Amino acid sequence: xxxxxxxxxxxxxxxxxxxxxxxxxxxxxxxxxxxxLERTAPDIVVLPSNTxxxxxxxxxxxxxxxxxxxxxxxxxxxxxxIAVAGGVIIGLNRxxxxxxxxxxxxxxxxxxxxxxxxxxxxxxxxxxxxxxxPASQAASSIGGNVAENAGGPHCLKYGTTTxxxxxxxxxxxxxxxVQFGGTTLDCxxxxxxxxxxxxxxxxxxxxxxxxxxxxxxEAVKTLLASxxxxxxxxxxxxxxxxxxxxxxxxxxxxxxxxxxxxxxxxIGYPEGAGAVLLIELxxxxxxxxAQAKQIEQICVRxxxxxxxxxxxEQERALLWRGRKGAVAAVxxxxxxxxxxxxxxxxxxLPQVLREVEAxxxxxxxxxxxxxxxxxxxxxxxxxxxxxxxxxxxxxxxxGAEIMRLCLSVGGSITGEHGIGLExxxxxPLMYSPDDLEAMQRVRLAFDPLLxxxxxxxxxxxKSCSETNVAYRPHRVEREGLxxxx
Amino acid sequence: xNSKRLADRLARIVGADHVLAADSCVPYTxxxxxxxxxxxxxxxxxxxxxxxxxxxxxLSVIPWGSxxxxxxxxxxxxxxxxxxxxxxNRIIDHEPGxxxxxxxxxxxxxxxxxxxxxxGQFLPFDPAHCDRRTIGGILATNSSxxxxxxxxxxxxLVIGIRVVHADGTxxxxxxxxxxxxxxxxxxxxxxxxxxxxxxxxxATFKLHPLPAVERTWIALFQAGEGATRALARILHATVxxxxxxxxxxxxxxxxxxxxxxxxxxxxxxxxxxxxxxxEAVDAQIAAIRQFCRQEGAAAEFLVEDRTQDSLWKAVCNxxxxxxxxxxxxxxxxxxxxxxxxxxxxxxxxxxxxxxxxSAAISExxxxxxRLYWTGAPGLAxxxxxxxxxxxxxxxxxxxxxxxxxxxxxxxxxxxxxVDVWGPVGNALSLMRELKRRFDPNGLLNPGRFVGGI
Numbered sequence: 001x002x003x004x005x006x007x008x009x010x011x012x013x014x015x016x017x018x019x020x021x022x023x024x025x026x027x028x029x030x031x032x033x034x035x036x037l038e039r040t041a042p043d044i045v046v047l048p049s050n051t052x053x054x055x056x057x058x059x060x061x062x063x064x065x066x067x068x069x070x071x072x073x074x075x076x077x078x079x080x081x082i083a084v085a086g087g088v089i090i091g092l093n094r095x096x097x098x099x100x101x102x103x104x105x106x107x108x109x110x111x112x113x114x115x116x117x118x119x120x121x122x123x124x125x126x127x128x129x130x131x132x133x134p135a136s137q138a139a140s141s142i143g144g145n146v147a148e149n150a151g152g153p154h155c156l157k158y159g160t161t162t163x164x165x166x167x168x169x170x171x172x173x174x175x176x177x178v179q180f181g182g183t184t185l186d187c188x189x190x191x192x193x194x195x196x197x198x199x200x201x202x203x204x205x206x207x208x209x210x211x212x213x214x215x216x217x218e219a220v221k222t223l224l225a226s227x228x229x230x231x232x233x234x235x236x237x238x239x240x241x242x243x244x245x246x247x248x249x250x251x252x253x254x255x256x257x258x259x260x261x262x263x264x265x266x267i268g269y270p271e272g273a274g275a276v277l278l279i280e281l282x283x284x285x286x287x288x289x290a291q292a293k294q295i296e297q298i299c300v301r302x303x304x305x306x307x308x309x310x311x312x313e314q315e316r317a318l319l320w321r322g323r324k325g326a327v328a329a330v331x332x333x334x335x336x337x338x339x340x341x342x343x344x345x346x347x348x349l350p351q352v353l354r355e356v357e358a359x360x361x362x363x364x365x366x367x368x369x370x371x372x373x374x375x376x377x378x379x380x381x382x383x384x385x386x387x388x389x390x391x392x393x394x395x396x397x398x399g400a401e402i403m404r405l406c407l408s409v410g411g412s413i414t415g416e417h418g419i420g421l422e423x424x425x426x427x428p429l430m431y432s433p434d435d436l437e438a439m440q441r442v443r444l445a446f447d448p449l450l451x452x453x454x455x456x457x458x459x460x461x462k463s464c465s466e467t468n469v470a471y472r473p474h475r476v477e478r479e480g481l482x483x484x485x
Numbered sequence: 486x487n488s489k490r491l492a493d494r495l496a497r498i499v500g501a502d503h504v505l506a507a508d509s510c511v512p513y514t515x516x517x518x519x520x521x522x523x524x525x526x527x528x529x530x531x532x533x534x535x536x537x538x539x540x541x542x543x544l545s546v547i548p549w550g551s552x553x554x555x556x557x558x559x560x561x562x563x564x565x566x567x568x569x570x571x572x573x574n575r576i577i578d579h580e581p582g583x584x585x586x587x588x589x590x591x592x593x594x595x596x597x598x599x600x601x602x603x604x605g606q607f608l609p610f611d612p613a614h615c616d617r618r619t620i621g622g623i624l625a626t627n628s629s630x631x632x633x634x635x636x637x638x639x640x641x642l643v644i645g646i647r648v649v650h651a652d653g654t655x656x657x658x659x660x661x662x663x664x665x666x667x668x669x670x671x672x673x674x675x676x677x678x679x680x681x682x683x684x685x686x687x688a689t690f691k692l693h694p695l696p697a698v699e700r701t702w703i704a705l706f707q708a709g710e711g712a713t714r715a716l717a718r719i720l721h722a723t724v725x726x727x728x729x730x731x732x733x734x735x736x737x738x739x740x741x742x743x744x745x746x747x748x749x750x751x752x753x754x755x756x757x758x759x760x761x762x763x764e765a766v767d768a769q770i771a772a773i774r775q776f777c778r779q780e781g782a783a784a785e786f787l788v789e790d791r792t793q794d795s796l797w798k799a800v801c802n803x804x805x806x807x808x809x810x811x812x813x814x815x816x817x818x819x820x821x822x823x824x825x826x827x828x829x830x831x832x833x834x835x836x837x838x839x840x841x842x843s844a845a846i847s848e849x850x851x852x853x854x855r856l857y858w859t860g861a862p863g864l865a866x867x868x869x870x871x872x873x874x875x876x877x878x879x880x881x882x883x884x885x886x887x888x889x890x891x892x893x894x895x896x897x898x899x900x901x902x903v904d905v906w907g908p909v910g911n912a913l914s915l916m917r918e919l920k921r922r923f924d925p926n927g928l929l930n931p932g933r934f935v936g937g938i
Contacts, residue, residue, distance in 0.1 A: 102821075104717070104822075104823050105821045105822050105823055105852075106720075106822075107821075148666065149666045149670065151664055151666075155664070159637075159641060160664065160666075162670065162673070163637065163641055172915070177911075178910075178911050178912045178915060179910050179911055179912060180912055182887060182888075182889070182910075183821060183887050184819040184820055184821060184852050184887060184888045184889065185638075185819055185851050185852060185853065186627070186629075186638075186817070186819040186853065186889070186891075187819065187889055187909075187910075188889055188891055188906040188907060188909055188935050189906070189909040189910075189912065189913070189916050189934075189935040189936075190674060190677070190678055190682075190916050190919060191627075191640060191673045191674065191676065191677055191678075192912055192915065192916070193673075194640060194670055194672075194673025194674070194676075195669060195670060195671075195673050195674050197670065197673075198666050198669070198670050199669055199670075215721065215722075215723060216723070217723060218723035238582040238583075239582075241582065241583075241584055241694075242581055242582050243694075244605055244694030244695070244696075244697070245694070246693075246694065283725055283761075283765075284723065284724065284725060284761070284765045284768060284769055285765075285768075286762065286764040286765035286767075286768045287761045287762050287764075287765035289764075290762040290764060290765065291762070343660070343662040343663075343664050343665055344662065345580060345582075345583040345585065345661065345662055346582060346583045346584075347580060347582035347583050372664075375662075375663050375664045376583070376662055376663070376664070377664050410660070410661045410662070411660065411661075411662050411665075412660040412662050412664070412665035412666075412667050413667050414665070414666050414667050415662070415664040415665060415666065416664065416666055417666070418666050418667075419666075419667055419668060423667070427667060427668060430660070430667055430668075431657070431667075431668060432656070432657075434654050434655070434656045435656045435657055435658070436668070437654075437656075438648075438650070438656045438658070438671065438923075439658075439668050439669045439671065441919075441922040441923055442669050442671075442674065442919065442922075443669075444922060445915065445918040445919045445921075445922045446915065457668060457669075458668070
């Protein structure tokens with residue numbers, strides 16, 4: 001009855017076609033790209049087409065004390081767009097207009113639903129592009145990239161999304177519209193643009209995003225080197241950086257991935273390759289020529305089995321083909337996988353990868369690795385089969401072991417997927433209660449009633465005195481793998 | 486509170502040698518306000534204890550690095566205690582293979598660079614007075630210089646941070662790895678917050694390798710339009726400049742004198758540096774040179790080695806057009822790159838109308854314009870109001886085009902007559918709420934940040 005009334009009100013705001021309340025249709029919104037951990041449908045999905053409608057919807061949620069969460073393309077990998085406590089999902093895909101492109105100043109203003117790649121496509125004839133390039137860039141939205149501070153292979157040189165966001169229009173949980181940052185670089189006041197970026201939809205809804213565009217480099221060079229052991233490839237990564245070269249990307253794949261790719265795409269990686277390193281340089285032609293030579297020498301010195309250099313765009317695409325298909329290829333060797341996301345200092349890569357292998361052996365799992373080696377950003381794919389009793393639980397436990405490993409060498413439990421729902425119970429491993437309390441102050445300043453994407457990013461305490469959100473045990477907690485602080 | 490009594494209590498935390506009281510506090514004056522006591526904590530624990538004392542007694546605290554940028558910010562509403570961080574000056578960690586390093590806040594930037602240079606690396610910061618600035622001060626003010634064109638500012642380079650809060654609690658944000666999205670990006674909140682949310686204790690940075698070689702090209706233009714066109718072409722070409730500075734004729738003349746070059750009267754200068762492997766640097770300088778010639782450069786110079794070092798030092802440390810005995814107003818406008826030349830022109834015209842000498846230096850690719858207005862001491866005392874009006878006039882121009890204008894330093898009489906920060910927009914109440922949550926009693930740098938925060 002109550003829901004009926006709210007749905008009617010939402011019809012009045014966005015139109016009948018843009019409200020989803022039917023339980024069957026809502027199943028589409030049960031999860032994001034983190035499909036196996038948790039599934040909860042929202043009560044209602046609403047698809048506004050402009051900022052004013054977002055404001056009206058948020059004000060309605062405020063009045064009715066309904067939790068809500070913004071959602072882009074749903075490509076997130078940490079369950080950040082799962083409606084933990086029911087409520088309203090505000091889907092922003094219809095807000096997909098590029099509002100302004102100012103090439104003279106290398107800026108653009110876009111709505112949050114603009115697909116990452118679409119922005120680059122809109123400016124590429126003028127030799128510009130939008131630098132953040134998450135693997136999902138053909139589907140993920142800029143608003144989602146902002147919410148997750150998305151990374152990607154090329155953020156080694158160009159920084160993650162936060163480096164490329166200059167300003168935001170945000171609808172707060174109260175329904176108030178606020179402007180953060182601007183089109184110029186140094187805006188007086190606290191850096192709310194930087195604070196909001198990566199806040200995983202917990203501080204409000206971005207309804208306009210001012211981004212920085214970049215000029216395409218004069219030249220690009222892509223190299224693929226194969227090594228017998230992943231240790232050697234990891235050493236090569238550190239040595240390249242220590243030489244003073246910052247490639248635009250340095251991506252690594254291990255023997256499991258190589259095997260799966262060979263079986264599928266027949267790429268022709270050399271016999272006995274235990275690791276493949278994909279290195280891309282961009283910049284002035286003379287510079288990358290010189291750097292490529294240095295890199296080749298480093299690879300040869302470390303006994304590369306094979307070294308290929310792309311001669312044209314077509315060959316470049318070929319070298320990237322394996323990397324881009326890597327995660328999909330793992331589907332050929334396992335029923336399911338749990339894609340972890342941890343970061344370690346580059347120099348610890350050989351040691352950490354050995355320990356990841358040991359975790360795999362101890363748990364009798366295959367753990368395949370494809371990752372952003374230049375950043376030390378690991379993506380272990382823990383292969384499991386949930387049809388077998390207890391395997392999902394063991395896979396999650398292995399993931400937890402990897403997170404602890406990353407922290408033990410001074411790393412982070414997530415480099416680009418975020419905390420979301422997946423890691424909410426693991427964030428206390430990285431931050432003390434005082435650290436988390438400081439973050440909670442931020443959240444309460446923006447959203448004192450915790451209406452925005454509740455139950456994400458920061459653990460709610462069991463007492464929940466100030467939060468108004470029902471305490472709800474996480475799956476890992478129910479299964480005895482972790483405990484709430 | 487009585488200065489001596491406060492100093493005694495502080496001495497119990499930091500030791501008697503590390504406290505100043507009464508007249509000895511005068512060098513730590515901010516906008517004519519003298520602190521009651523000055524403390525120099527020696528480690529994180531001592532700083533935390535000092536904050537606990539301040540918090541329990543409701544004392545306001547001014548965090549202090551080298552003091553070079555203490556002129557930034559509104560006139561403080563209260564000054565009880567200055568907390569100087571120069572004893573927190575350690576390199577905590579540097580891992581060359583990871584290109585990361587962690588420093589305590591009070592370490593001078595020059596010590597940081599000297600140490601990193603030994604590994605062929607550096608922290609790409611070159612704010613004004615960079616031979617004296619401390620890391621913490623650079624972060625708290627998000628100060629930057631010409632190198633931001635290629636490398637960004639502290640905001641882009643801090644990956645981890647430790648902070649002492651108003652109540653003495655120590656917390657951290659970020660990590661010692663170049664990529665992390667675990668929780669809110671607290672680094673961004675503290676960088677540029679002028680110590681109003683907490684005192685930065687230490688920070689971890691992404692470093693950069695030193696380029697193999699670096700060369701600088703200077704082109705002089707008789708008319709502003711030529712420089713504007715050359716600038717636009719360079720910004721949209723594939724050359725990767727480390728620094729792009731546009732110097733007004735006043736600035737060019739003064740800097741030319743400092744580095745021993747005679748720049749003709751009335752010419753604006755474009756100074757560009759390129760770093761990297763020698764063959765690439767040569768090719769890019771050649772491209773830049775061609776753009777400048779085609780757009781009518783009147784004269785050009787290639788500078789290298791020590792002349793280049795002293796040139797960039799003069800640009801970074803540019804502060805005085807004339808010399809001693811005069812007061813100065815330093816303004817920073819942040820505008821769109823296409824609006825840089827107009828901003829310089831408008832700023833200089835205004836200064837002329839006010840009877841002030843002026844010079845302008847601009848990180849043109851980033852849209853940052855620094856204006857230096859210099860006048861006789863008597864004038865400031867007599868007529869701060871008309872200068873304040875002039876600043877407001879310039880600010881109106883800048884804000885109308887989507888930018889902002891901040892007073893970096895000015896005599897207190899001028900600061901009393903015009904808002905140092907200018908309008909912040911409709912997020913001010915949110916900023917106030919953040920301040921309230923982090924520093925409920927308003928002890929940290931009260932009154933000096935935007936909107937009187």
